[in-house]
Amino acid sequence: MTNRSLVLSTTLLCTVTLGGCGMIPGAGSATTTVRVWLMQDSVSDEFLERFTTAYEKEHPSVELDVTFQEWTGIGKKITTALEGDKAPDVIEVGNTQVAQYAESDALLDLTLESVRDLGNEEWLPGLAEPGSINGSQYGIPWYAANRVVIYNKDLFAGAGIEEPPKTRAAWLEVSEQLNTGGNQGIYLSGQDWYTLAGFIWDEKGELAVERGGGWEGALDTPAALRGMQFYKQLQSHGNGPRDADEMTPPQTDVFAKGKVAQIIAVPGAATVIEKANPALKGKLGYFPVPGKTAEAPGAVFTGGSDLIVPRGARERAEGVEVVKALASEEWQTDLATTMNYVPNKTTLAGVIDGEEGTRAMAAGAAHGRATPNSPQWADVEADNPIKPYMTAVLQGADPATAARAASKRITSALLP
Numbered sequence: 001m002t003n004r005s006l007v008l009s010t011t012l013l014c015t016v017t018l019g020g021c022g023m024i025p026g027a028g029s030a031t032t033t034v035r036v037w038l039m040q041d042s043v044s045d046e047f048l049e050r051f052t053t054a055y056e057k058e059h060p061s062v063e064l065d066v067t068f069q070e071w072t073g074i075g076k077k078i079t080t081a082l083e084g085d086k087a088p089d090v091i092e093v094g095n096t097q098v099a100q101y102a103e104s105d106a107l108l109d110l111t112l113e114s115v116r117d118l119g120n121e122e123w124l125p126g127l128a129e130p131g132s133i134n135g136s137q138y139g140i141p142w143y144a145a146n147r148v149v150i151y152n153k154d155l156f157a158g159a160g161i162e163e164p165p166k167t168r169a170a171w172l173e174v175s176e177q178l179n180t181g182g183n184q185g186i187y188l189s190g191q192d193w194y195t196l197a198g199f200i201w202d203e204k205g206e207l208a209v210e211r212g213g214g215w216e217g218a219l220d221t222p223a224a225l226r227g228m229q230f231y232k233q234l235q236s237h238g239n240g241p242r243d244a245d246e247m248t249p250p251q252t253d254v255f256a257k258g259k260v261a262q263i264i265a266v267p268g269a270a271t272v273i274e275k276a277n278p279a280l281k282g283k284l285g286y287f288p289v290p291g292k293t294a295e296a297p298g299a300v301f302t303g304g305s306d307l308i309v310p311r312g313a314r315e316r317a318e319g320v321e322v323v324k325a326l327a328s329e330e331w332q333t334d335l336a337t338t339m340n341y342v343p344n345k346t347t348l349a350g351v352i353d354g355e356e357g358t359r360a361m362a363a364g365a366a367h368g369r370a371t372p373n374s375p376q377w378a379d380v381e382a383d384n385p386i387k388p389y390m391t392a393v394l395q396g397a398d399p400a401t402a403a404r405a406a407s408k409r410i411t412s413a414l415l416p
Contacts (some may be wrong), residue, residue, distance in 0.1 A: 033063040034318045035088040037078075040068045042092060042143075042305065047338045051331060062318055075100070075378070082106035087310035089319030095130045095306050096371050098139035103375035107138040108309040108316055110323070114140055118327055122345040126302020126368030133373070139306030140327050141344035143335055146300045146368050147195065147264050148360040150273070153285045155183055155261040164287035166294040168202075168230060175237035178261040186262040187254050188235045190242035190394045191387040194301040195264050195289075200227030201299035201369050202292055207386070208372040208410055215374045217410030219389060220403035228393055228403070235394060242394040245387065256280065264289065267340070267357025286360040291367070302368030304341070376414045385409035 052064060067088070069077065075097065081087045082101060093101065101107055114120045114137045120128065123141045131139025151164065159178050165171040179185030188195070197207055205223030208215050218224055238260070241248070246265070255263050256276035263269070267286055274281045288297035307326060309319045325331060332343040333351045340358045342365045343351060349362040371377050380386075389406035393399045 031061050031063045032315055032318055033065050034090070034315050034322055036064060036066045036090040036319075036322060037069050037088045038066060038092045039074070039305065040070050042339075043335065044338055047335060050334065051326070055325065064322070079104075082310050082312070085312060087312050087314075089309065089313040089315045090322050091308050091310065092142065092305050093139065093308055095127050095139065095141070095144075095302070095304050096377065098131045098306055098308065099133055099373050099375045100378060101308065102133045102138045106311050108311045108313070108320070109136045109138060110140055110309065110320065111135075111137045113320055113324060117324055119329075119345060119347075122347045124302060124304075124342065124344060124346060124365050124368060126300075126365065126370045127304055127306060127344055130370040130373055131306045131308075139308050140323050142305045142307050142327060143332075143339070143341035143344060144302050144304035144365050144368065145266050145268075145341060146302045146361055146365050147198075148267055148286050148288055148357065148364060149262050149290075150255070150265055150267070150270055150357075151262045151285050151287070152255075152258070152260065152280070153283050156285070159261075164285070165290050168290050168292055168298065171290045172233055172237070175234060175262065179237040182259060184239055184260045185237035186234060186264075187238045187240050187251055187260040188231075188264065189240045189244055189246045189248070189251065190235065190391050191245040192264065193245075193384065193386040193390060196227060196231050196386070196390060197301050197369070197371070198289060198299045199230045200224045203227045203230075206372070208374065208377075208380075208414060210372075210374070214416075215372060215376070215411070215414035217385075217407030217414070219386070219407045219410070220400060225399055225403060228390070228399055231390070232394055243391045252276065267355075267361055270357060286357040288360050288364040297364045297367055299367050299369055300364045302365055302370055372414075374414050376416060379413045380410055383413070385413075 048066065078091060078093065078101060082104060118140065124144050127141030127144050131137055131141065155178060161174055165174045175185035200207065203223040203226040205221050205227055206218045209218045251263050251265065252269050252272040253276060254260055256273045258277060258280065270284050273284065289300055291298040307323045309316050309323060313319050327344060329348060332348055335341060336343040336352050340355055342362045346366045352358040352362055385406040389402050392402040
């Protein structure tokens with residue numbers, strides 16, 4: 001996830017102490033160095049400066065060495081670090097990557113800390129569930145982001161629509177009403193499988209299920225097929241390509257032309273749209289992906305980051321304390337307001353009420369999910385069978401037959 005460029009050097013040194021860790025810092029030295037890997041652009045320089053300055057003031061005997069890593073190639077780099085004897089003490093990882101790293105038994109079990117100090121019962125499920133493996137918490141939720149509906153207020157007003165829809169049925173009606181006069185009611189590409197996943201979860205279906213110690217594809221269940229049927233209905237109220245994802249062409253470019261009423265994207269996409277078409281500045285609105293009833297928004301895929309501590313870390317006890325600080329309410333509030341992220345707890349959603357897009361995102365995040373918690377899920381995405389399945393259904397193939405074929409491919413990819 002990227003939001004802005006960092007001005008700091010890729011390595012920032014500061015002196016901080018971690019209290020209550022129960023270990024003698026530095027094995028005889030005056031300070032202990034705790035090495036932290038964060039992902040490029042995850043935090044601003046201002047946030048990091050505030051965090052390290054405050055930490056230094058409270059705990060003056062630990063030196064914090066923060067290195068920023070690129071997302072490209074990070075999986076292999078982390079795996080290599082976990083296998084060696086020079087692993088950093090804290091690592092930021094994508095929330096859906098925790099199972100992959102935990103499989104090697106290279107992560108510290110943080111269950112005790114998460115239950116005792118961090119209020120885990122309030123965590124966003126889309127961050128907490130991927131970090132939990134076989135009942136143990138290896139990843140501590142840090143921040144989240146998810147898709148919302150971005151809409152053109154002028155097109156809504158021109159169609160006489162006074163407020164955004166709050167149910168899926170109303171959403172279909174509004175999208176059909178907007179899909180006229182040369183305008184598209186919604187631009188939804190045919191292979192936006194993250195959005196499809198939310199519709200499947202709303203129907204109580206799954207992409208894959210764990211059974212008998214293994215994982216099986218589940219796109220062919222009645223619930224999952226209902227999710228795909230809704231996707232097909234919604235997608236028909238626009239001219240999105242049936243055989244491409246949301247980046248081909250970039251849906252923000254299409255929306256920026258001013259003839260599309262809605263897209264499904266993270267709120268930050270509005271910045272790209274307004275840059276491409278300044279005339280739309282101030283004319284974009286946001287609402288959570290509607291649910292089946294008005295009582296709650298629909299389920300959405302939650303992306304974001306968890307914090308892990310390698311089992312082989314040199315200063316792992318101190319690393320745990322750094323994780324606790326970054327995941328605390330004080331720094332979650334600061335991070336959310338600085339970066340327009342969703343904080344890691346549902347109870348902190350109020351801190352971002354002033355931002356319409358982030359507020360809509362937080363409402364959806366409370367009902368967020370993550371991809372199946374299998375170490376092999378990355379293999380599914382590497383040659384994703386969900387995308388051609390969606391295209392086949394949108395182009396008229398029998399949904400049940402196409403879903404069975406895709407489910408078999410998912411099952412094969414999930415074999416250990």
